[in-house]
Amino acid sequence: MAAAKPSSLRLLALHAFPLDGRMWGVVKAAATSGQLGEGVALTAPDFRGRGASKRAAEPVHAMSLLAKDVLEELPGDEPFVVMGLSMGGYVALELLARLGPELRPRLKGLVLCDSRANADDDAGQGRRHEAAAAIEAGGMDPLLAKMLPQFLLPSSRGGALEQLVRTMFLATPPATAAADQRGMAERLDRFDVLGTLTVPFLAAVGDDDPLTPPSASEQMVDAAGNAPWVELLTLPGAHLAPLEHPEEFLPKLRAFLDRCRG
DSSP states (O other), rough: OOOOOOOOOOEEEEETTOOOGOOOOOHHHHHHHHHTTTEEEEEEOOOOOOOOOSOOOSSSOOOOHHHHHHHHHSSSSSOOEEEEEEHHHHHHHHHHHHHTTTTTTGGEEEEEESSSOOOHHHHHHHHHHHHHHHHHHHHHHHHHHHHHHHHHGGGTSSHHHHHHHHHHHHHHHHHHHHHHHHHHHHHOOHHHHHTTTTTTTTEEETOOOOSSSHHHHHHHHHTTSSSOOOEEEEEESSSSHHOOOOHHHHHHHHHHHHHTOO
């Protein structure tokens, strides 16, 4: 008797600040080639105000606003796994908090990469508002110079990934990046979402990530104690660790997606 054909699965990949959906190119290629399993398709939308998004930037990009945008554009009717990196992880948690009864049965898993579930404290909020003002005054080049060493280890610099990061940074309008910063400043603590998670959860983080260190992922894993399956994956790398080391991340993601399909 022939084995049953695997069901289709949508991987909804949400990008980091101040990038766009192109950051998931290596994952999309893996999905297209079948490396992530038969029937896996990746959707990597651009958040409003950049890239291919038809939605205009707002003065403040609340995580709830970006999550609402993503849900309104969620394609198809197949089961899906949500994956977010950094700001994309904040949006992913807000998206899960907003899932209604018509979508919740379709959710099969959650992947958070180099992200965190806690809100900013007063000092952190202040730094984000200062960053927003600096972006509006000086554009994206100073931000790129500051953040590139935080995004990529020296061993990952100089190649195609760095060039892609540079391209995405400089393609993001300053007003959009400033709105993102203001939205992240007001985001909610979302450990409640992890505490009520009923699907498998994978947290991936770079061991040298200076922005969302491994301790932030450890806190998320601890909070997800009610989930049916939880894994913490520590990768060599900085804030874009899954993209710095796809040779380690993609097989783990494949195994996770297989588990999500049961």
